[in-house]
Amino acid sequence: MAQTATATPTEAFVHAVTQVCARNAFGELPLTPSAALDAAGVVLIDGGTDPDVRGAFHDMPVTIDYGAVASSSGQIVIGADEAGSCRVAAINVAPSDVAAIQAAFAANSDGWNPIANDPGKGETTYTGPIGSETGMVAVLVPPAGSNWGKAGILFTVMNPAAGG
Secondary structure, X not given: OOOOOOOOHHHHHHHHHHXXXXXXXXOXXXXXXXXXXXXXXXXXXXXXXXXXXXXXXXXXXXXXXXXXXXXOOOEEEEEEOOOOEEEEEEEOOOXXXXXXXXXXXXXXXXXXXXXXEEOOOOEEEEEEEEOOEEEEEEEEOOOOOOOOOOEEEEEEEEOHHHOO
16 A cells, blocks of 8 residues: 555554564564665654654663654554564554554454453454564553553564564
8 A cells, every 4th residue: 555645544554564564573674764665655753752652662672763654643653673573653543543443453364363462451462474474463552541652552563583
């Protein structure tokens, strides 16, 4: 799906997870200036100084690379570390956008199996196919008033082979 400023938060989030983070976690698309990153519609940002972005990535190393994809509302931010983890956070989006993002991924979850569930934290971790690899995705819908800033939903894509 092409990235445009009119992409809904759901379209932008799905794009960021499937076309950017999945590739990043498996070493195919680093968040560094490149034609491939431009083609994926990612703009590099300095997210480490933005309190809303830092809140969504507070549990990851401070030295991560940040990018963003266009969305018609809210912010769709990507953060990647060197350990093979890449997170997409939907920041300042409406609850209806969070529900739409969840529905979009539920409709395309064939082959994904829950392996851990922490209802108190609002997180479920899944394992399943990412391209020709097997990866893990932790899905977190932070409870209101938590320390995740203004993030409505976060997907962390991990490459277990890389330690992420």
